[in-house]
Structure formats: structure tokens, C-alpha cells
Amino acid sequence: MAEASIVRFTDSSSLQDLNTAIKGLCQENIQGVLLIACVENNYLETQLNKILFDCQLPICGGMFPKIIYKGKSYQHGAIIVGLKVKPDIVNYEALSQIDDQLSDYIENKSQPIQRHKSFIIISDAMCKVSEDFVDHFYNFMGSGVTSIGGGAGSLDFVSRPVIFTNQGIKGDLTQVIALPCPLINDIGHGWDIVDGPYLVTAAKGHYVHSLNYQSTYTFYKEIIQNKVNTTLDDKFFNQYAKQYPLGIVSIDGEILVRDPIQTNFSYLECVGNILNNSMVYLLSSDKDKMFASSQQVANNIAQQRPFNNLLLFNCISRDLFLESDSEQELAIIQNTLSETPLIGAMVLGEIANTDNGMIRLLNKSTVLGVF
Amino acid sequence: MNTAMNIMSIQHQLVLAIGEETDLKKMIYQFLHLAGQCLNATNSHVFIMQDQQNTPVYQLTEEDSLQHFLSFPSRRDGINTLLSQNLEQLANQFFESDATSGIIEQSSGLYYVFKLGHFGVFIIERKSALSREIQSSLPPVINKLTNSCIASINYRTMLFEINMRKEVEEQIRYQATHDDLTGLYNRMEVQRCLTKAIEDTVTEKKTGYVLSINLMNFKNINDAIGYHVGDKVLRQVADRIKKSTDKKTTIAIFNGHEFILIIDHLPANKMKSQLIIGDIIAEIIHTIERPFELSEGSFSLSCFIGYERFTDNKKNAQDIIKNASIAMYEAFKKSKDKALAYKSIMSEQLNDHIRYTKEIKQALINNDFELHYQPQFDHLYNMVGAEALLRWNHPTRGYESPAVYIPIAEESDLIIDIGNYVLEQACRDIKRLRQRTLPAFFQQISINISAKQLAKRDFVSNVIGMVNKYQIPPSSLKIEITESIMMGNLERSIDGLNTLLKFGVTCAIDDFGTGYSSLAYLKRIPASLLKIDRSFVTDIHLDQSNKAIISMIIQLAKSVNMEVIAEGVEQEQEVSCLIELGCYQFQGYYFSRPITFNDLLKFKH
Structure with missing residues (x-):
């Protein structure tokens, strides 16, 4: 396992505080800086860039709706992690403009890190090719690698620069932080099937146009109406979508959650691709199931002791779903692994290996990594 | 019910992944990628059978072999999938077997x-077993994959053939142009x-030039x-011309080493375009x-350039190129300016030249040529x-100067x-001469041989044939060559002259001292x-350096x-001086001007 990182935390949105923390850390014996910051800090881009340019060490990380420090979440502030291991950082830029050459681009850019097997992946959640990136990256790196990560950005779903690099804050980018030490991960979500399956009869990328040959929106509204035994109006989506996500079930029974985040009253847009001809299910959960799932993740990770660094990528929609109980979920994990400070972020889509080893984009899940 | 639907869903997703993609690699990548997702495959x-060029094939020959085509993911534990285990052996063993499907259990996992x-x-490859239902749902998908592979290979072959045909057509078109x-x-x-350039020039109201470049000494x-x-050298000349001109310049080569350049889109103003x-x-x-x-x-090397300007379509492409060539020829002929612009008078002069050539030809037919003879003497006269x-x-102009018609001929x-x-x-005249009584010291008649004559392969046989035809002693004929004509194919010329010498026809070197041949050759001639x-x-009696x-x-x-003979002897003092220096044979006005054959007959009597 890697030597314990030096962690600094500030709950202020001040760039000066951030700068002071980075400079202070850089005086320590560290090899790189991982920044996990709240998007609501609203850092001034030019001033932020100056800090990033000035940093003499490799710098990485992103801005998220919330950050997690010692089992609590914050809407403002930043976590500055001084990595004791030397990270090899690759920034895959302008991804949405690459189109057909994505595979070749990833292959070429990944050459310097191809000997690594442990990766933290931070993607711009607004970049529509993030999932394609993950597929091609996995194809190139191969089975046997371990990844954790998540989507950076804000809940307003407005595209903005959210990834920290030594060349400034950037968007339309996926950042891979290759670690020269073992990384172990575990994932969980606590969502169960309550209805289905439904056949995806028209879908493209993140957009599901029709289920069982009907407009997805109408169909989705109907099945939720049946569940809640209430006639719903068109405002139902904002209230119920976070409670009733869709799920794809693998032949080995593993559920991959697909979170509907937007609709135009015809299609549903999910965080992650859904394929034509695939079967989807209606999922639901409650706080107990979620807590149980998080407890299981923490227990599984606890068996990997000893470790020095705990990094959590928890879906922001869990926080939205659990509301005030969200802190309890974080506390469950921190309390189980009390010897190590739990740091991380509430993210827009999580990234981790599933059962068969494939790196996948997950929704409404907990991804916990230790190194 | 759900299981059945699930299986159908997997089948359809996999078949859809195969899709209509014509590129074999892309199609298989999509299929393998989805197999990872739908079938929870780890790898x-x-x-696929491939020929010696590693091209996938489905109709097999003895040279083809089963080779790895693609894996998803492409690597395992950081190294190439193929190297990480004996996968190739596993595939080959199964391929050789009669089974169409199977399960192989190894420590690393299950292989379907x-x-x-x-x-x-x-x-x-999977960590755990696939259910029986899933297994039995896969053969139709595999069939579809098989057929799509065949279609894709066919498509590729067809595409390859079309491209080949296009390449051949392109090559033919290239060779033709x-x-x-x-x-x-x-x-x-x-x-x-040039036809296109003329049209553009007229439309755009611009000016163009055609340059004709001829290499000297090439x-x-x-x-x-x-x-x-x-x-x-020619390739380097072509490269240098390309580099020294604009990329838009059209460059061509004619007749081995004559280059033609089209330079267009120049300003209509003559002075401006002339400067460029x-x-x-x-x-x-x-x-x-x-x-x-x-x-x-x-x-x-050096070159001469002729050029012709075009601003309208009054002259066609052929005429403009011809005019540039005429100007080039004129520059070469005059050797004063390296480049000359075409002028209509050049065509007139060329036409005169052509007409004159025709007259020479006619003169040969009409027997208007005759031989005169300039006697040669020894110091005892x-x-x-x-x-x-x-x-x-000439029937109308009288005697023409050889200085005019010989260079043209x-x-x-x-x-x-x-x-x-x-x-x-000459042979005919020698025969007639010999029918008379020859002076005691008269040895032979000499004739001048041109470079082109000497270079002809049948030159020697022609001379021998003519001597035999007129039944004259070979020693009664001497051929005169200049030093410079030996510069061509020296070895063949020397061989020819040796053959003639053996036959009895001797050789003289004419105009000696003015040529540029190496003196080392002299001994070999x-x-x-x-x-x-x-x-x-x-x-010579007045000029010490000539002496x-x-x-x-x-x-x-x-x-x-x-032996030596002095030409152009016109004064007695010259004769005395030459004798003093050791030259005892002479030819020149002092002794006799060139005379007709009949006068020669009289002269010797």
C-alpha cells in the first residue's frame, strides 16, 4: 500500500486559502497534488489558473457538487491531498471533438501509463463521450487493472471547466491519474428491482426514446403511477426520477443503475448509455437498503487492511435521495474504517470495475477505493 | 418468461452490435465489446484464418493459417493478451477438432x-459458468457473426480489387500523360x-509564357x-527546374532532353510579365x-531557352510550343544569347532553312552535285x-558555297x-583515272568523311563495297576524318578504321591542330x-608561333x-619554310586550285 497522503481541508471558498494550502503542502515531501473542490466555490478562473500554473508538482483533480472529508459532506471548500506516491497524469483533452479517432487517440496518449494497473479517473460529466472513453481505455489497458473515479461538474448540468491540470482548469476532458501502487476498490448501490423487465425499443447513447414500443416518458410515468397508486402530472419527473431509476441486469445478476436526469416529455436522458434491445428494470431503494449497501462496501474494504488512503466517489443522487440522512451513510463508512480519514466527492456518475473486470460508468452507486 | 426475454434481448443486442458494419475489425470490436457487457466476459x-499477407480469408488454401485477429480488452494484466497465456494453442486445438462449440476449463477461468x-x-472467457439457456441461445448469434465476417471479407476483397483497378487505371493514365x-x-x-492555360488567360485577361529549354552538351x-x-543528370535537371519555378508551373519533357514550361496567370502588362x-x-x-x-x-551543362508569350487564343497550343522551340533553336544557332523571345522572322528563317534542305535533297536526285579535285604535291612538285x-x-544560282550547305546537310x-x-x-573517278596512265608518284584520291557517316554501322562495308564495285585498288582511296568526329563512339570508329586499313584503304586526319581530341588518342587512330x-x-614564314x-x-x-601534308599553301616562302621544318607534301592555291575532274585529267598530262 502507498504511504499515507498528507491531507489538508478547508471549508472556505477562498482561492487564497486554497493557494496557501497547496503551497504549504508543496513544502512537504510529496510527489503530486490531488485537488477535490466544490464547484460552488465559484473560483475565478484566471486566478485559479495562475495557482495551477505556479504549482511545480503534478496537479490533478476536479470540482464536484459536494466534497467528503472525514465522513462529512461539504458544499463549499476543498480537500488538498499531497500524494506520497508519484502520480502519472494523462489529460485526454477535447474528447467530444475527436469522433472516429477516439480509440487511436486514447491508445497514443496512454502509452506512458500502460505499465500501470491502478487508476483514478476523473471525467467532465458534461462530456458526452465519457463512457466511450472508459470503454476504449479499458480495451487498451486490458483486464486486470483497477479503477475508481467519477464525473466532475455541477447539478445545473451546465458545461464548464471542472478538471484541474497543470495547464489550468479545463473541460471536455477526462483525466487519468495512474498510481504506482496497488489500488483496491469495492462498489455497491442498494437498489433493487421492483418492476420490469422492459425492452428498450429505441435508444441512442444516453437517451432512451422508447420502452416496450412506447414513448419512454409516457411509459415511465405509467409504471411509476402504478407503483405509487396516484395519478401523476407532468411535474412527477423531478420528484420520482431520483426514487425510481432504471437498471440493467447482467446475466450474473449484477444490477447496473441508470439514473434518469432529464426529460423532454418524450425521451429520458440517463447518466450513461443504454443499448437498443437491452432489458431494463424499474429500481427502487430506501435509506436502510442504501445504508446496508454502504456498510457492505465498507466491510469489504475493511478486509483489505492495512491501507493508508481512503477515497470515496459517491453518487450525488444518493445524497439527493437520502437528503439529511446522507451524512449517516458517510458516517457508516467512516466509522467502519475509522483509522483512515475518508475523503472523496459526491459525483455525477461513478467509474469502477464491475464483476467481470470491465471499467464501467455507474449511477447511484458508492465507489470506495483504498491505496 | 423474464429469462426468455432476457435471452432474446442478449441475442438481439449481440446481433445488433454486429450490425451492418463492413469493416471486419470494427465489426468484431463492437461484437466483442458487447460480449463483455452482455455475457459478463472477462476477455x-x-x-481467423489469414493468408501470408495477414489478410483474413474464409476460403482456405494450404498457405493460410489460423491467427489471432482481435481481443477485447486487447491486454491482460498489462501485457498483450496473446502473450499472457497459451491462447493460440487453445484456439488451434479447438479449430482442428470436429466440434462446433465447447467449454474448456483452465485455472485462469472458463473458455467458451x-x-x-x-x-x-x-x-x-468467464469467471463462472454460463447458464444452459444462454449457451443454447448463442449459436444463432455465432452464425450471424460468421456470415457477417464472410460478407465483410468479401467486401474487403471487392474493395481491394476496385482499388487495385483504380490504381492500375491511375497508373495507365499517369503513364499516358x-x-x-x-x-x-x-x-x-x-x-x-496549354490549351487550358490559353482559355484561362483569355478569361482572366492575363498573360502566359511557354518556355522551350534545350540542354547543351547533354x-x-x-x-x-x-x-x-x-x-x-536528366532527373536532376527536372528536379532543379521544379525547385526553381512556382508549383503551379506546368513542366514537360520532349524528345529526350527538351523541356517545355507553361507559366501563366502573369500580369497582362507586357513589361511587367516580361520582367517576371x-x-x-x-x-x-x-x-x-x-x-x-x-x-x-x-x-x-548549359542550356538555350526560347519562349513565346500568349495573351489570346489566336494561336493554338501546338503553334505556341513550336514557336518557343524555334526561338530556342535560334538561340542555340546564334549562341549569343542564352534565351530568345520568339519573333515571326525566326519562322521565316526556319522555313528558308527547310526549303534549302529540300533543295539539297532535290540536287542529289537531279545530280547537281559534282566533285572537284585539289591536287596534292611533294617538294619536287x-x-x-x-x-x-x-x-x-545550282541550276539557277550557280555554285553554292559548301560553307552554307554542308552545315545544313x-x-x-x-x-x-x-x-x-x-x-x-570518287571511286568512279578513280577508276576512270586509272584507265589513263597515272603519274609515277600519284598515290590516291582522298575524300572527306562526316561524323554521321563514320558513326553508321554500315560505313565500313559501304566503303569496301564501293571499292569492290568499281574494282579499284583500295590503296587508291584515302578517307579524311577530323579529330572531333572521333569523339563519339571512339572504339567503334577505331575498329572500323582498322578494318579499312587492313583492307587497304588508308586514313588521314584532316584539319589537324584545330580539334580538341586528346593527343593520347592519336596513336590509336x-x-x-x-x-x-x-x-x-x-x-608561316612570318609567324614564329605557327612555325x-x-x-x-x-x-x-x-x-x-x-606523314604530314600542309593545307592552304599559297606562297613560295611558305613552301620553303615547311620544307625547312620537315614537311614535304603540300596542297593549296600555290600549286593548284580545286579543278574539275576533266581538268584533273588534263592536269596530269
């Missing part, structure tokens, strides 16, 4: 193997380009060193005159021989016909006589066992 692989027709293997050696346009293509490289060097073209010409001359450094040596000199008695093959006439007439050029003889040169020539002749 999946496709092996399926045959793709008779040409491939598909392998799915380009010069093989230099890659420049050929005559046909440059005419097409033929010497081909003749003396060989065509392989000439070709290298002047600069281009200067650059081309400069670039061609730089030595060509090859492994075979350093070679220097005995006539020892005579030189046959060609005269053209030399430009064409007419000099060969004229040479043949001289040879035959089987000549028995050196004719000292008239330029050294004139006023020194003649003395040296005489010494040289002695050293190679040759």
Missing part, C-alpha cells in the same frame, strides 16, 4: 469456444495543359559516359549551369594525289546521302597522314609514324 477473442464457419474461432524517367508531363499532356554525357548517367519571365529564365539558366555532382563524376571536294552547281541525314554520293563518285590545318600554314606549332605537329607525326 473475448476472435481467431465457438467455430466461425470453417475459418475462425470465437472465445469467451507523363515521362517515365523524370515524372514530368509528356508532349500530349502539355498540349492539353548528348556527350550519354555518348561518352552512358545512358545511365545521362538519365541521372526574365527572372524565371535567369534562375533556370543559373540552376542548370551549376555542376551536377554524381558518383560517376561532376558534369556541367610531283602530283602525289588529290582531295575530292564537293561542289553544288549535317543537321539532317542528308549528309549521309551526300557522303555516299562522294564515295561512289590508324591514320597514315596528318593534314596540317591551313590556319597554321598561312604566313613552332607546325614543327611540333611534324615531330608528333614522326613519333607515330605518320
Whole structure:
């Protein structure tokens, strides 16, 4: 396992505080800086860039709706992690403009890190090719690698620069932080099937146009109406979508959650691709199931002791779903692994290996990594 | 019910992933990627029979072998999938078996193997077993994959053949429009380009120029060193011209080493365009005159350029190119300016030249040529021989100067016909002479041989044939060659002259001292006589340097066992001086002007 990182935390949105923390850390014996910051800090881009340019060490990380420090979440502030291991950082830029050459681009850019097997992946959640990136990256790196990560950005779903690099804050980018030490991960979500399956009869990328040959929106509204035994109006989506996500079930029974985040009253847009001809299910959960799932993740990770660094990528929609109980979920994990400070972020889509080893984009899940 | 739907869903997703993709690699990548997702495969692989060029095939020959085609993911534990285990062996063993599908259990996991027709293997690796229902749902998917692979391979083959055909067509088109050696346009293509340039020039109200560039001394490289060097030089000339001109300039090559350039889109203003073209010409001359450094040596060339301006479509492409060539020829002929613009008077002069050539031809047919003879004497005033000199008695203009018609005849093959006439007439005259009583010291009649005549392969047999035809002693005929004509194919010329010498026809070197041949060759030329050029003889008694040169020539002749004869002897003092220096044979007005054959007959009596 890697030597314990030096962690600094500030709950202020001040760039000066951030700068002071980075400079202070850089005086320590560290090899790189991982920044996990709240998007609501609203850092001034030019001033932020100056800090990033000035940093003499490799710098990485992103801005998220919330950050997690010692089992609590914050809407403002930043976590500055001084990595004791030397990270090899690759920034895959302008991804949405690459189109057909994505595979070749990833292959070429990944050459310097191809000997690594442990990766933290931070993607711009607004970049529509993030999932394609993950597929091609996995194809190139191969089975046997371990990844954790998540989507950076804000809940307003407005595209903005959210990834920290030594060349400034950037968007339309996926950042891979290759670690020269073992990384172990575990994932969980606590969502169960309550209805289905439904056949995806028209879908493209993140957009599901029709289920069982009907407009997805109408169909989705109907099945939720049946569940809640209430006639719903068109405002139902904002209230119920976070409670009733869709799920794809693998032949080995593993559920991959697909979170509907937007609709135009015809299609549903999910965080992650859904394929034509695939079967989807209606999922639901409650706080107990979620807590149980998080407890299981923490227990599984606890068996990997000893470790020095705990990094959590928890879906922001869990926080939205659990509301005030969200802190309890974080506390469950921190309390189980009390010897190590739990740091991380509430993210827009999580990234981790599933059962068969494939790196996948997950929704409404907990991804916990230790190194 | 749900299981059935789930299986159908997996089948449809996999089939949809195969889709309509025509690129085999892309199609299989999509399929393997989805197999990872739908079948929870840790790794999946496709092996396909491939030919010796690693091209996938489905109709097999003995040379084809089963080879890894693609895996998803492409690596395992950081290294290439194939290297990480003996997967190739597993695939080959299964391929050789009669089974169409199977399960192989190894420590690393479970391998579900399926045959793709008779040409491939598909392998799915999993951590745990697939349910029986899923397994039985896969064969239709594999069939679809097999058929799609065949379609894709066919498509690729078809595409390959179409591309091949396109390439061949392109090659034929290229060959039809380009010069093989230099890659420049050929005559046909440059005419097409010029026609287009003329149209553009008229539409855009601009000016264009056609340049005709001819390389001087190039033929010497081909003749003396060989065509392989000439070709290298020509390619370098082409490259240099390309580099020294704008990329839009059309460059072509004609007749071996004549370059044609089309430079268009120039300003309509004549002065402005003339300035531009002047600069281009200067650059081309400069670039061609730089030595060509090859492994075979350093070679220097020069060039003459003719050019014609075009602003309208009154003249067609052919005429403009012809005019530029005429201007180039004129520049070459005058050798004063390296480049000349075309003027209509050049065409008139050329037409005169052509007309004159026709007249020479007609003169040969009409027998208007005759031979006059200039007697040669020894120091005791005995006539020892005579030189046959060609005269053209034009029906209307009288005697034409040889200085006019010989160079014109030399430009064409007419000099060969004229040479043949001289040879035959001289032999005929010798026979007639011999029918009379010859003076005791009269040895032979000599005739001049041109470079083109000597270069002809049948030259020797022609001379021998003519001597035999008129039944004259070979020793009664001498041929005169100049030093410079030996510069061509020296070895063949020497061989020919040796054959003639053995036959009995001797050889003289004419105009000696004015040529530029190496003196080292002199010993190799089987000549028995050196004719000292008239330029050294004139006023020799007054000119010490000429006296020194003649003395040296005489010494040289002695050293190679040759006799000497002085040409152009016009004064008694010259005779005395020549005798003093050791020259005892003479030809010139002092002794006799050239005379007709009939006068020669009288002269000797």
C-alpha cells in the first residue's frame, strides 16, 4: 500500500486559502497534488489558473457538487491531498471533438501509463463521450487493472471547466491519474428491482426514446403511477426520477443503475448509455437498503487492511435521495474504517470495475477505493 | 418468461452490435465489446484464418493459417493478451477438432469456444459458468457473426480489387500523360495543359509564357559516359527546374532532353510579365549551369531557352510550343544569347532553312552535285594525289558555297546521302583515272568523311563495297576524318578504321591542330597522314608561333609514324619554310586550285 497522503481541508471558498494550502503542502515531501473542490466555490478562473500554473508538482483533480472529508459532506471548500506516491497524469483533452479517432487517440496518449494497473479517473460529466472513453481505455489497458473515479461538474448540468491540470482548469476532458501502487476498490448501490423487465425499443447513447414500443416518458410515468397508486402530472419527473431509476441486469445478476436526469416529455436522458434491445428494470431503494449497501462496501474494504488512503466517489443522487440522512451513510463508512480519514466527492456518475473486470460508468452507486 | 426475454434481448443486442458494419475489425470490436457487457466476459477473442499477407480469408488454401485477429480488452494484466497465456494453442486445438462449440476449463477461468464457419474461432472467457439457456441461445448469434465476417471479407476483397483497378487505371493514365524517367508531363499532356492555360488567360485577361529549354552538351554525357548517367543528370535537371519555378508551373519533357514550361496567370502588362519571365529564365539558366555532382563524376551543362508569350487564343497550343522551340533553336544557332523571345522572322528563317534542305535533297536526285579535285604535291612538285571536294552547281544560282550547305546537310541525314554520293563518285573517278596512265608518284584520291557517316554501322562495308564495285585498288582511296568526329563512339570508329586499313584503304586526319581530341588518342587512330590545318600554314614564314606549332605537329607525326601534308599553301616562302621544318607534301592555291575532274585529267598530262 502507498504511504499515507498528507491531507489538508478547508471549508472556505477562498482561492487564497486554497493557494496557501497547496503551497504549504508543496513544502512537504510529496510527489503530486490531488485537488477535490466544490464547484460552488465559484473560483475565478484566471486566478485559479495562475495557482495551477505556479504549482511545480503534478496537479490533478476536479470540482464536484459536494466534497467528503472525514465522513462529512461539504458544499463549499476543498480537500488538498499531497500524494506520497508519484502520480502519472494523462489529460485526454477535447474528447467530444475527436469522433472516429477516439480509440487511436486514447491508445497514443496512454502509452506512458500502460505499465500501470491502478487508476483514478476523473471525467467532465458534461462530456458526452465519457463512457466511450472508459470503454476504449479499458480495451487498451486490458483486464486486470483497477479503477475508481467519477464525473466532475455541477447539478445545473451546465458545461464548464471542472478538471484541474497543470495547464489550468479545463473541460471536455477526462483525466487519468495512474498510481504506482496497488489500488483496491469495492462498489455497491442498494437498489433493487421492483418492476420490469422492459425492452428498450429505441435508444441512442444516453437517451432512451422508447420502452416496450412506447414513448419512454409516457411509459415511465405509467409504471411509476402504478407503483405509487396516484395519478401523476407532468411535474412527477423531478420528484420520482431520483426514487425510481432504471437498471440493467447482467446475466450474473449484477444490477447496473441508470439514473434518469432529464426529460423532454418524450425521451429520458440517463447518466450513461443504454443499448437498443437491452432489458431494463424499474429500481427502487430506501435509506436502510442504501445504508446496508454502504456498510457492505465498507466491510469489504475493511478486509483489505492495512491501507493508508481512503477515497470515496459517491453518487450525488444518493445524497439527493437520502437528503439529511446522507451524512449517516458517510458516517457508516467512516466509522467502519475509522483509522483512515475518508475523503472523496459526491459525483455525477461513478467509474469502477464491475464483476467481470470491465471499467464501467455507474449511477447511484458508492465507489470506495483504498491505496 | 423474464429469462426468455432476457435471452432474446442478449441475442438481439449481440446481433445488433454486429450490425451492418463492413469493416471486419470494427465489426468484431463492437461484437466483442458487447460480449463483455452482455455475457459478463472477462476477455473475448476472435481467431481467423489469414493468408501470408495477414489478410483474413474464409476460403482456405494450404498457405493460410489460423491467427489471432482481435481481443477485447486487447491486454491482460498489462501485457498483450496473446502473450499472457497459451491462447493460440487453445484456439488451434479447438479449430482442428470436429466440434462446433465447447467449454474448456483452465485455472485462469472458463473458455467458451465457438467455430466461425470453417475459418475462425470465437472465445469467451468467464469467471463462472454460463447458464444452459444462454449457451443454447448463442449459436444463432455465432452464425450471424460468421456470415457477417464472410460478407465483410468479401467486401474487403471487392474493395481491394476496385482499388487495385483504380490504381492500375491511375497508373495507365499517369503513364499516358507523363515521362517515365523524370515524372514530368509528356508532349500530349502539355498540349492539353496549354490549351487550358490559353482559355484561362483569355478569361482572366492575363498573360502566359511557354518556355522551350534545350540542354547543351547533354548528348556527350550519354555518348561518352552512358545512358545511365545521362538519365541521372536528366532527373536532376527536372528536379532543379521544379525547385526553381512556382508549383503551379506546368513542366514537360520532349524528345529526350527538351523541356517545355507553361507559366501563366502573369500580369497582362507586357513589361511587367516580361520582367517576371526574365527572372524565371535567369534562375533556370543559373540552376542548370551549376555542376551536377554524381558518383560517376561532376558534369556541367548549359542550356538555350526560347519562349513565346500568349495573351489570346489566336494561336493554338501546338503553334505556341513550336514557336518557343524555334526561338530556342535560334538561340542555340546564334549562341549569343542564352534565351530568345520568339519573333515571326525566326519562322521565316526556319522555313528558308527547310526549303534549302529540300533543295539539297532535290540536287542529289537531279545530280547537281559534282566533285572537284585539289591536287596534292611533294617538294619536287610531283602530283602525289588529290582531295575530292564537293561542289553544288545550282541550276539557277550557280555554285553554292559548301560553307552554307554542308552545315545544313549535317543537321539532317542528308549528309549521309551526300557522303555516299562522294564515295561512289570518287571511286568512279578513280577508276576512270586509272584507265589513263597515272603519274609515277600519284598515290590516291582522298575524300572527306562526316561524323554521321563514320558513326553508321554500315560505313565500313559501304566503303569496301564501293571499292569492290568499281574494282579499284583500295590503296587508291584515302578517307579524311577530323579529330572531333572521333569523339563519339571512339572504339567503334577505331575498329572500323582498322578494318579499312587492313583492307587497304588508308586514313588521314584532316584539319589537324584545330580539334580538341586528346593527343593520347592519336596513336590509336590508324591514320597514315596528318593534314596540317591551313590556319597554321598561312604566313608561316612570318609567324614564329605557327612555325613552332607546325614543327611540333611534324615531330608528333614522326613519333607515330605518320606523314604530314600542309593545307592552304599559297606562297613560295611558305613552301620553303615547311620544307625547312620537315614537311614535304603540300596542297593549296600555290600549286593548284580545286579543278574539275576533266581538268584533273588534263592536269596530269
